[in-house]
Amino acid sequence: MKRLARALVTTVAFVLAVAPGARADTPPSVWERARDPEAAEAFDLHRAVQQRLVRTAVAEVDFGERERVLAMLVRAGAEHHENALLRFDLAQVYSLLENYPRAAQVLKAAIAKFPDHPAVDGAWLRLAFACGHLGDHLCEREAYGEVLRRETEELARATPTLNLAETQMHLGDLKEAIEGYREALRIAGRVPARETAPLATWGLAVALDRSGDRLAAEKEARFAIEMLRSMGRPHLLRSKGEVFFTPEYEIHWYEGLGMAARARVATSARDAAELWRQAAKSFGEYVKGGEAKGDAWLAIAKARLAEAKSEHERAERRALREPQPAPIGQDITL
Structure with a gap:
């Protein structure tokens, strides 16, 4: 289970993330535009991209608009551009379109090309998320390690x-x-x-x-x-907008464990039986997904599944001896 930091899910906050202290996002002066019109044109494209992405972040998800923004960046040759912001913009759009392989590819090349750029701190975190979605845990570990090496604020850590x-x-x-x-x-x-x-x-x-x-x-x-x-x-x-699981069946372990934990302290045999049934179902789903993937935790998951099934049967037997609950509105005789 990975948490998607809200500050990096929205496009508005990503602009801040890739431009600490506004150093990376400062528009060129009149003199800078005259001296380097190509750099000024690249910055104008970056600003236009961010403005269009902001609109897709605050409204319903608009993949069509994001595709159009992607086309703008591709036409400008953003992937190999000498302006780092355009490369990071391209990776951002790929992430928003859930094309994580391309996002990771662009980010790795951009970070290698511009290791000291002010925007690279945010790029490392974006790379960690992209690699997380891909299940590339070695890349993910390296990226998060770099994020924590650079970040000093506890809230951001x-x-x-x-x-x-x-x-x-x-x-x-x-x-x-x-x-x-x-x-x-x-x-x-x-x-x-x-x-x-x-x-x-x-x-x-x-x-x-x-x-x-x-x-x-x-x-x-x-x-x-x-x-x-x-x-x-x-x-x-x-909540898919805040949390994601890789592999997707990973969530079933969490839910199975939660059901088992509640069943263990249930005061009613009927409640316990239902909770153990749900625990067995969840661990069964995990085992099903794990067998297809050769999951490292498969043996333990199978043991948890067997335990849940056994506890479910025991709870059902206890429930047969448990007094039936009184119908609603009927007096209970003490």
Whole structure:
């Protein structure tokens, strides 16, 4: 599970992200335009691109307009342009069009060509997101590492720290992942990063579960569920504009673990049976996706599936001995 930082999802904020202190986005003066008209023309195109993308960000998603902006940049030769902003604009549009392979390709070349450009800090974060969508976790780890090396503000470090922990888990380094999630929680406790705490708690729960600490995992899962409920965001994991999973079936582990954690403390056998049924369904979906991909966590997922099925059967047997709930409106005899 990766969190998409809101400040980089919207086009408006991306302009700020690629232009710290406005250094990268400062228009050329009259004298600079006279001295280098080609550079001035490139900047005007960059500004026009950003203005058109802003309109697609604040209204309904307009892929047609984004395609037209892409065509503008392609005609201008943005991919190999000497103006770094046009290269970053091109990668931005590819990302907005969900063409992550091209976004990553353009970003890697632009970062290599302009390693000291003011816009490169934002480009590293964009590259991390693109590689995350592609499931290229080595690229993703390098990009997030570079983001955290450059970034000093704790609020801006929250999402990269959280996502890097997820990347470490995908790479099989559970110790580093657990430490990363706990660091994200420490940051969330010091800065107003509202969604970071429950998402980091969820990630920590799954990492603990995969490391074999089931009791701690279920405790963290229940805590994450309660946090999201208290925030009025119980379905945040399914919010595609804010969170994404690579591979997509990864979400089923989170949901299966959450159902199992709730079932473990259910006071009604009927409730427990239903929760275990849903847990088995979720882990079954994970196993189905994992078998097709040769998933590294497949053996543990199968064990969780078998446990959920067994607990479901036990809960159903207990439910048969449980008194039927009184119909609504009927007095209960004590």
